[in-house]
Each structure stands twice: as structure tokens, then as C-alpha cells.
Amino acid sequence: MVLIMRRLLLALALLMVAVPTLASIPADLHALFADWRRFHDARPASGVPDYTDAANAARAEGLKRFQARLAAIDTSGWSTADQVDWQLVQAEMNGLKFDLEVARPWARDPAWYVSLWAAQSDTPAHEGPAHIAPVELWQYHFPLTKADAAELAGELAHIPALLAQARGNLTGNAADLWNASLVPLGEQADALRELQARVKGHKAAEQATAAALAATLDFIAWVKTEAPTKTGPSGVGIEAYNWYLKHVQLSPYTWSDEVAILSRELARAHAGLRLEENHHKALPPLTSPANQTEWDARSLAAINHFIAFMAKTGVATIQHYMHPELATRIGKWVPPEQQNFFAIAQGRAPNSLFAHFYHWWDLAEMHDRPHPSPIRRGPLLYNIWVSRAEGNATAMEAMMLDAGLFDHNPREREVVWIMQAQRAARGLAALYATANQIDLKTAMAMQVARTPNGWISPDLPLLGFEQSLYLRQPGYGPSYITGKAQIEQLFAELAEQERAGLPGDRFTVKGFYDRLGSFGLIPVSLIRQQWLGLKPGEPIISVRAE
Template sequence: MKLVILAAMAVLMAPPALAAQPDTLESLFTEWRQLQKGEVRGGAPDFTAPALARQAAALKQLRARLDRLPAAQWSIARKVDRELIRSEMNGLDFDLRVAQPWRRDPAWYISVWTAQSDTPAHEGPVHPMPVELWTYSFPLDAAAQTKLAGELAHIPALLAQARGNLTGNTRDLWKASIVTIGEQLAALEDLQTKVAGGDPALRRAVDAATGATRDFLDWVKAEAPKKTGPSGVGKAEYSWFLKHVQRSPLTWEDEVAILQRELDRAHAALRMEEHRNRALPPLTGAQSPADYDRQARAAVDKYLRFMDERQILTVRDYMKPALLARIGSYVPPEQQNFFHIAMHRAPMTLWTHFYHWWDLANMAADPHPSAIRRGPLLYNVWLSRAEGMATAMEELMLNAGLFDDDPRAREIVWIMQAQRAARGLASLYAQANMIDLDAAMAMQVSRTPNGWMSPNLPLLGFEQQMYLRLPGYGPSYITGKAMIERLITEVAEKRGKDFRVKDFFDELNSYGMIPVPLIRWQMLGATDELDKIGVSDADPIASDRQR
């Protein structure tokens, strides 16, 4: 009896067990981002079937917990944050079911990146352990050498694993990946030179990564001719990705219609501009490094002055340095790709597209209050906002008068619009498996005006390979532009005489790098597109206070 009493007292006096904490949007976001990284085996990301099956099962459970959050009384802003997490989860679901890059695309196993993208994250698919070589400054100090050696260590194990995983029959993805893998090999061979005489552990890591990449490239070259199947995801899955990942109200067929219309419009506008300017001398472009540098810097100053004086948006301190860091340098005519041609003849035309760099600077200088929007969204969920805004600025600034004193530069704006429509349209047909990658590249070349798209320079293959690897990317420049133009229309209609261009852009920038349809929901309280973008359970809330 005494033992029973003592046992009961011990139970009563014991500290209470910690109750499980209820899920919150933020806690689920953190848990989701960890799940998305997947498992690690032998120091490398694990893309074997058992690991992927476990990830798929965990994704299903986590998504159910997200759906159970009591969101009825949330503000639109918080509901948008939930949809951003859902969008990323849908991206992983799409990879597991359809894209399967670890099985279909040898370029998925690329680890070394030598340049920063102008978008919030890498353009297209990237595995969870990228080595951002562009972030290192050479010569490396001791801490950087140790860090880089650790980051490179996974490459041999990952490339060994890849040979067992890559069972897909995707001709174009295999063929295109040979160039991409070759670029990693070249980067590592260059790195061998840079670290010679440095830390022995780093030299060993670089040598091992280089040898593994060389062997992998040889294997892919031997296997690629055996691949005969299509590489696109098909129309139905493409439209699913638009709706559930990119949160676009469009379908594959809608995008074809929009891009064809914009291609026609750009070509027609270009011919009228050329006709109007027929008595003017042609743009010859910079003829020397000094000439290029002078023109490029003057164009930055002129552009920023225009933005400020015309009250387009609030000019921030980071804007000029962000542009000056990206103006590039002189390129001889025979080596100029499409964008070099524009930059050397009328650099301000491309500086309008460099809104990208302002976006990135803004993310660093003024982090979004929502942790979910603060960093880059996965699966390029930011596409319509990032690429759409950059492309929209080209024509919007033309219409605002930026090139009124340089009529020939107006022609270049239309050439750029046509090129973006042509390459996006070609990528749509490639994703639908109606044409192969070679035909897509030929279409882009033939439908870009005035012979500006070289069939021989690397830019062409890079663009079409990337658009084949990620559904929606190629058309997003034009479709995102169309979404932003529609948003301007709707906001101007709603605000009437109170509409101000500067207010519009400043407010747009405040929502973060998220899909334009979700910005529209938060900016206008508009609910008519919610079913189209896969938000069927969102309660309409229209009060300004809750946005």
C-alpha cells in the first residue's frame, strides 16, 4: 500500500509533459523547407527511389496539416502566404509525379554555378546542394578554402549515384545536358588553376570533383545517342503546373494565343518604327571599350533621372550601384549575342529590363516582413513577377517617353519584345512535344527580327534548354507582362483620377516577389481568379484593413 501511495505521489509531483505545439503557418513553412531538401546519403542529396518515396509520403502528411490550419478569419496577406507554401509543395509534387529531373535530365546533377542569376534564385531546376562559386573572392582565405572544400565534397558521390537514377528516355534533355556538364568541367578545371599551391584538402576536393565530372560527361555522351523519347511534359501537365505552381490563370492554349498576338504586335510596331525613322542614320553602336563604357554609364544616369523626374517610382540609393555593377564591358561585333547587340547600340533599352537587379537589391535592403516572402520562392514561383515586370518595363518606359529623343532606340524595344515572344512560343511547342529542341531553336532564330538571334552563339541553346527544363519559364516574360498590364488597367479603373504611376509601382514592389495573380488578390481584393489559380477554398475578404 505504501508503495502505491509513493508511486501516486511521484506521478503528481512529476513535471507535466510538454504538450505538442500547434501548427502555425511559420512553423509549417520551416518544416516544409527542410522536407523539400530531401535526404542525404554519403554526403550527397539522395534521389534514389526509396528516399523519394519517403519524401512523397511526408509531403502528403505536411500538406494535410497545412490545409487544416484555421484560416477563415485570416487577412488576405496571410492567406496569400499560405498559397505560396502550397505552390512550393505543388512544385515538389510535380517533380515527383511528372518532371522527375533526377531520372530524366542529366543537367539536374550540375552543382557548380559561376555566375549570379538576375532573378531571385536560379533560373530553372537546381538540386539542394549548389556550389555558388561566384560568391567567392580569389585568392581565398583559410576559412573560404575550408568552406569551398566542404561544398565540393558531395560531387563525386552525387555523380556516381546519378548513373543509377538516370533511366529516363528524354532525347533533347540528354543532348542539351552535354553542354551544361561541359561547362561545369571547364569551371572546375579553371578552379584547379586558381587553388594550385593552396590548401591540400581543397586541392583534393577540386581534383575529385573535376575527375568525377569528366567521367560523368563521358558517360552521358555515350548514353545520349541511345535516347529517343520526348522531353516535354505535354499540354495537360504544363497547364497543371501553371495553375498549381505558378498560380497562373492561363492554360497552354492561352499562352500560345497571347504569345502569338504579342509576336505579331511587336513585328508590326517595329516595321512602323523603321518606316518612320527611314531617313535617320542607323544605330552603329559602341566602337571601343572606352566608347561602350561612356555610353553605358551615361545611359544609367539618364534612366534614373527620367524615373525620378517623371515620377515613375521612388528612386532608392541602391538603384544606381545595382545597375552600374551589371553594365558589362565591350564585346567585339563578331562575338555579340542578342543582348550584346542591344547594349552596344542603345544600352538604356536593356537597362529597363534590369529592373531585376533592383528587385534583388530591394530584397536585401528592405526584407519583406513575412518570413515566407523574405527569400526566394522555390520552383521559380516568382516567374510572372520577376520576368514579367522586367519585360513590361521595356515597353512601359517606351510609352512613358524614355526614348522620345532617340527614335532608333524605340526599334530595339520592339525587337526585344519580338524575341521574347518568339522564344517563348517555340518553348511552348517543345513542351507540348510538337517540335524538338533543334526546331525550337530554329523557330526562335527565324522569328526574331533583323537577324539578331545568332544560331551559333551559346545564348540560343542556353535559353531553349532552360525553358524545356522548367514549364512556363519561356513564356513568362510575355505572359507576366500581360498580367502586370492588366493589373495597371484594373487599379487605374478602380482609383480613377487618384491613380498615380509612382504609387502603383511602389505598392506593387511592397508585396514581394510573388505571382502577379496573388498580388492582384491582395492589391484589389479580387476573387474572380481564385479557382483558376487553384485557391478554391479562399474566403473573399475585401476590406482594405485586412489586406
Template sequence: MKPALKALMMAAMLGSTMLAAPATAMAQSATTTTATPAALATLFTEWRSFQASGEKNGAPDFSAAELSRKRAGLKTMQARLAAIDTSGWSPSALVDYNIVRGEMNGLDFDLRVLKPWERDPAWYNSVWAAQSDTPSHEGPTLPRLVELWQYNFPLSSADSAKLAAELAHVPPLLQGARGWLTGNARDLWTSGTGTMADQAETLAKLRNLVGNGDPKLVKAITNAETATNDFVAWLKAETPKKTGPSGVGKENYTWYLRNVQLSDLSWEQEVAILRRELARAHAALRLEEHRNRKLPQLAGVTSPAAYDAQAEASVDKFIGFLGQNDILTVRDYMRPALMKRVDSYVPPEKQNFFAISMHRAPMTLWTHFYHWWDLEMMAADPQPSDIRRGPLLYNLWLSRSEGMATAMEEMMLHAGLFDDDPRAREIVWIMQAQRAARGLASLYMQANMIDMPAAMKMQVTRTPNGWMSPTLPLLASEQQIYLRLPGYGPSYITGKYQIEKLYAERAEAQGKAFSTKAFFDELNSYGMIPVSLIRWQMLGKDDEAEALGMKR
């Protein structure tokens, strides 16, 4: 989920019943993907088990001995993958093969470069209060997590025992982390300390929610909370020693893009794209403002009742627009998925960037909330491919997930969604500029040209009309995510670029037979995979795969 909404959900999460993501039963849409070849499916199952393995004292282990075992095992896995005979395989099967290759490269990058267990205290955040709006959590995460949002409170006896068992790993994990965290990445250290403090706060809220319930669960929560607070104190004491850079550098960044994210872009090309998009968004905004100069300014709602009424009306209008204008096939889960994300009224002085938009023109955010439809689609229309059915590791879904959500904002503007609300068009350009500004700042940060405070300042300065608060938590949480994982910050804009390119190529190839609705429906059928691989299947073009050295 976007950092903009995490704080809102955090406040509500422990004060009300938590609901797991629904799995609406729907007929499978037509798709060109097929079941995974047996040899690859077997290796994939073993690979996923290996990637998540490695425990000591009931907790994930990142000791030197375990990391050495992982390096050796990864080489064996990669050799087995390379030895698979792919002669006569369909493009769909070859795409699956390269997804597995990308995931293995992700572990390789972790072991060689990113080393989150060594450099990043936030790596040890294993208690999560809210569901992400992406297929899995944004950025690097442990192979074992406690997903509180999946529980319904008050807990059943079985769930109480299950949660207590899950929390038991926290004390030994954090004790081990004191020996494994030997890096000198200052920005990762300081921001990660805040993340762990947030975990302590989450556990405190959980303890208050459980109250005098199951004694075993209360003890497990208390032990985890105490261990987390002690760990935070240790991190703070170590902070003055941390003086080094946190980015991975341009060369490593480009390697990650091309070998893990399976994008044919480089650090330099992403900089060029984001600079262009930032300038374009600012110019488009000023032209919209000039066109609207005689119209009243867009005012936000000022009461909870008005907020709720506006949100529901805008959801209905958006869904209706998609169906009436043949944009894509409207599914029965779409309206409920958006209505669950309405959240609640926030006073103006507490509104962060996205809350400002939501209180003025919520349809501008509903377009980006395509994310929640993606999650519903994964449940309702499971992929026939074993490999694509669940979330890909190492955020391989970035270009498709974040790119599609961001592309929908501007594409729906051009399709006419805001024709009767000209001031809302301005917000679309403000959001595009903010995404470009924060992504460009993250690129400079990954190249170690600026540090996190400078990246945050750049994001604030280059976001139009003073909408990016320098003091609300959103700013720091966004730049932290983008520092923790190369490619994440720019992916909103670069993924949008890839999807717009694909849309244009498809239209050019089909001519008068081209259909926007057919395009989006087909794109969705391939699953949450890199756009480069969707392009390979949709257009039959493997030039990007060839440039990236993929198996073809």
C-alpha cells in the same frame, strides 16, 4: 541571370575578385503584408527543411527509397497545411498560405511528372559560377549548390575549408546519378550533357585560379573535376539510346501553371497571348522603322572606352528619367546595381542578341535589369512575412520577376524614355519579338509538337533583322532552360500581360487619383510572389484565386 550575360560573367568570374550581392541598409517602405500566422510559419519552416532533405554518402540522394519517403512525407505535409484553420485571416496571410501550397504542389509535380533526377542530366549541375538576376536560379536545381560567386578570391583559410567541404559532394552525387538517370528524354539529355561539360570547365578554371593553394581544396576541386569529366563521358556514351520526347505535354503544362505558378492561364491561352504579342511586336517594329526611315541607322560603339562612357551616361539618364517623371521611387542602390552590370566591350563578331542591344542603346536593357533592383530590394527591405522573405521554391516568382522586367521595356517606351532616340525604340520591339518568339517555340516544345533544334530554328527565324545568332551559345542555353521548366519561356510575355492588366485595373479603379509612382511602389511592397497574388492584395479581388481553387 539571363543566358545572354552568363557567358560574359563566366569569363570574368574566375579572373577577378568575386563579390556577393550587397545588402544596402534602407528604411522599410510601407507595405500591406504582415507577419506570417504562427501555425503557418511553423509548418513553412518544417516544409522547407523536408524539401531539402535526403542525403547519402554526403550527397543528395534520389534513390527509389528516398523518393518513396518524399512522396509519403509530402502527403503528410499537404494534409497538415489543409488542416490549418484560416478563419479570419487577412488577405496577406491567405496569400502566404497559398504560396506554401504552390511550393508543395511543385514537389508533387517533380515526383509525378518532371522527374529531373531521372530525365535531366543538367539537374546534377551543382557548381555555379555566376549569380542569377532572378531571386534564385532559373529552372530546376538541386537542394545543395556550390555558389562560387559568393566567394572572394584569394580565399581566406576559413573559406578555403568551406569550399573544399562543399565540393566534396560532387563525386558521390555523380556516381549515384548514373543509376538514377534512367529516362529517355533526348533533348534534355543532349543539352544536359553540355551543361555538365560546362561544370567541368568551371572547375578547371577554379583549379587554375587556386593554383598551389590549400592542398585540401586543390584535391577537392580535382576530384570534382575528374568526376564531372567521367560523368560527361558516360552521358555521351548513353546518348544514342535516348530517343524520346522531353516536353511534359499540354495537360501537365496547364496543371503546372495553375497549381504551382498560380496563374489562371492554360497552355492554349499562353499560345494565343504569345502569338498576338509576336505579331504586334513585328508590326510595331516595322512602323518604327518606317517613321525613322530618313534617320541614320543606329551604330554600335567600336571601342572599350566608348562602350564604358555610353553605358555610364545611359545609366544616369535612365535613373534621372524615373525620378524626374515620377515613375517610381528612386532608391540609393539603383545606380550602383546597374553599374555593376555594365560588363565590357565585345567585338561585333562575338556579340550575341543582348550584346548587340547593349552596344547600341544600353537603356533598352537597363529597363529589363529591373531584376537587379528586385534583388537589392529583397536585401534592403526584407518582407515581414517569413514566407516571402527569401526566394520562393520552384520559381514561383516567375510572373513577377520576368514579367516585370519585360513589362518595363515597353512601358518605359510609352512613358517617353526613348523619345529623343527614335532608333532605340526599334530595339525595344526587337527584344519584345525575340521574347515572344522563343516563348512560343518553348510552348510547342513542351507540347512535344517540335523538338529543341526546331524550337531554336523558330526562335532564330522569328527574331527580327537577323539579331538571333544560330551559332552563339545563347540560343541553346535559352531553349534548354525553357524545356527544363514548364512556363519559364512564356513567362516574360505572360507575366508582362499580367502586370499590364493589373496596371490598367488599378488605374480604372482609382480614376483621377491613380499614380504610376504609387502603383509601382505598392507592387514592389508585396515581394517576389506570383502576380495573381499581388493582384489579390492590391485590388482585393480574389476571383483568380477562386478559379484556381486557392484557400480564400
């Protein structure tokens, strides 16, 4: 009997060795992703986000456990799309790792503690860092219902306690971040002042708004008092930036690559502009609307032209949301002395800006046709979507220039070149600031000097907003141009695939834009990987007999 049992046990052991363990399935990744997001966004029972040292130590330990779970998932045999999803989850975890070990916004940047967001971003989530409890004021409809007023009061309640906590957390020495934070903090105070009048009659909301405003003003006073003691650099440095590009943004570039790309694009944009100006010098100069009526009329005419142009030339399939999304983003006319860069551009060539508003079509697409993967259905954390969102919007400006959108009024072509130059100039300045080779003030001066025709005012708020945002969020400033470069590369590779007789659908411009949105708002590098069926970073090598 003992011998029989030994033989049975041996046979069972051999069977267990011979039968491989079942590979993981995408559902395992989806379950992990749901757990990960719950962990990432969790708040204490008090409702007040916790960024104390103890809380961050707990985050670091939790992150290690999630990274181990992710690494244990066997992706062999998975489709390229599912493998891309795995990389997206890994990138989000790397984003938290970078924040915990390098960026540490809760310790270095008082603007991290801004809670009130009065306007919707045109990107999937907030541009730049934001803590886990933002109050999205733009989502409320006024006058408030009783239920909405109670909800808003509850959302505002965390602000005084969070700002009190911030004084103990903010131990960093990042001078530029510290000083620049006074602008967004001041904007929160202004928004709360305006909100006071809008919540009249709702006692709890009135009290919560008053408490939040008092705490914000007190915090601003404290930041001003501490500002002179801050003397250190604010950029993360080149080494950390390169790690961030590779492991969080999933970019194929390094800091040096980005400097080269943006320098080239800046020179190209300046040259293109001057050649256009020379070619059109006999034509009358562009003018800007003199009032709101003219502004509205010119903007709506441009939108009509844009949609008709795409339909006629077959650039993309016209969707029901395209015209309305642009028509609701016309904005307000302001006198010339108050016009920032984008108001100047829109007044003279509205479609130079509306082409960039592909952003709003992206958001409408997310709403109308949610991605089947839960990982891609909503905004990715840590601005991981930036190369696709900002890169494609910027590429759209240049591609519509080449496609002929502006040919009916040739001088409008000049504005597109100015737009491209401005994006390259501000991104290049941001790169040097990130590397701590220049400070924020110098980065702003560089952007002013290298934007053509004096269109960037050194005195209007836009300049400081842009450069301080790019200092807070590494990679954001350059992403307009580096993402554009990746979109153009993908466009070219898909066309070359057909020319070389490789497998794949026949390339058309409409086909490109129609399919681009189907991958979700994910890094262009991963869209390329899935669309072309490649391994991460793999080049296309086509050999064609002549």
C-alpha cells in the same frame, strides 16, 4: 451522485459543442513553412543529395503529411495577405508533387546533377531546376582565406558521389534533355578547370576541385555514350503543363491562352518595329561601340539618363541602390562576331536592357527591406516567382517605351520592339516544345526565324541555353510575356478602380511601382488578389453611372 455526474458530463459536452474550436493563426502557417523547408532541403548525413527511388518514395510520403498539415489549417478570418501566404506554401508543395510525378528531373535530365554555379542569377534563385546542394562559387572572394578554402572544399566534396549516383538514377528516355545537358555539364568542367588555379596553396580545396573535375569529365563521357540510346520526347505535354500553370505557378492562363497571348505579342512587336523603322528612316542608323571604353561610356550615359528620366517624370521613387546596381552590370565589350542578342541590343540602345534589369532592383529591395512574412522573405521554390520577376522586367521595357525614355534618340525605340519580339518568339517556340509538337532543334530554328533583323545567331551559345532551359523548366520561356500581360492588367485595373470612383488610393505611376515591391517576389496573380482585395481569380466588376 451518479445522476449529478451524468448531468455535469452532459453540460460539459454541450459546452464543448457550443464553443467553437480556435481558428488557426498565421503563426501556425509560419511554423509549418519552416518545417516544410527543412524537410525539402534535408540532406543525408553523408552530405550527398539523394535522388534514388527509395529517397524519392520517402519524399512523396513526407509530402503527403505536409499537405495534410496545410489542409488542416483553418484560414477563416485571416487577412488577404495571410491567405496569400497559405497559397504560396501550397504552391511549393505542388511543385514537389509535379517533380515527383511528372518532371522527374533526376531521372530524365543529366543537367540536374550540375552542382557548380559560377555566376549570380538576376532572379531570386536559379533560373530553372537545381538540386538542393548547389555550390555558389560567385559568393566566394578570391584569393581565398583559409576558412573559405575549407568551406569550399567541403561544398565540392559531394560532386563525385552525386555523379556516381546519377548513373543509376537516370533511367529516363528524354532525348533533347539528355543531349542538351552536355553544355551545362561542360560549363561545370570549364569552371572547375579555372578554379584549380584559384585554389592553389589550399591542399583540401585543390584535392576537392581535382576530384570534382575528374568525376565531371567521366560523367560527361558516360552521358555521350548513352545519348544515342535516348529517343523519347522531353516536354511534359499540354495536360501536365496546364496543371503546373494552375497549381504551381498560380497562373490564370492555360497552354492555349499562352499560345494566343504570345502569338499576338509577336505580331504586335513585328508591326510596331516596322512602323518605327518607317517613321525613322531619315535618321542615321544606330551604331555599336567599337571598344570597351566606348561601351562603358555609352552604358554609363544611358544609366544616368534612365535615373534622371525616372526622377523628372515621376515614374518611381529613386532608391539609393538603383544607379549602382545598373552600373555594376555593364558587362564586357566583345567584337561584333561574338555579340549575342543582348550584346547587340545593349550596344545600340543600352536602356533597352537596363530597363529589364529591374531584376537587380528587386534583389536589392529583398536585401534592404526584407518582407515581414518569412514565407516571402526569401526566394520561393520551383521558380514560382517567375511571372513577377521576368514578367515585370519585360513589362518595364515596354512601359518605359510608352513613358518616353527612348524619345531622346527615337531609333532606340526600334530596339525595344525587337526585344519584345525576341521574348515572344522564344516563348512561343518553348510552348510548342513543351507540348512535344516540335523538338528542341526546331524550337531553336523557330526562335531564330521569328526574331527580327537576324539578331539571334544560330551558332552562339545563347540560343541553346535559352531553349534547353525552357524545356527543363516548364513555363519559364512564356513567362516574360505572360507575366508582362498580368502586370499590364493589374496596372490597368488599378487605374480603372480610381476612374470608377471605387475605394482605393489615387492611382499614379510612381505609386504603382513604389508599392509593387512591397508584396514580395510572388506570382502576379497573388499580388493582384492582395492589392485589390479579391478572391483567387475574381474579376473586377465596376458599374459606374454615366
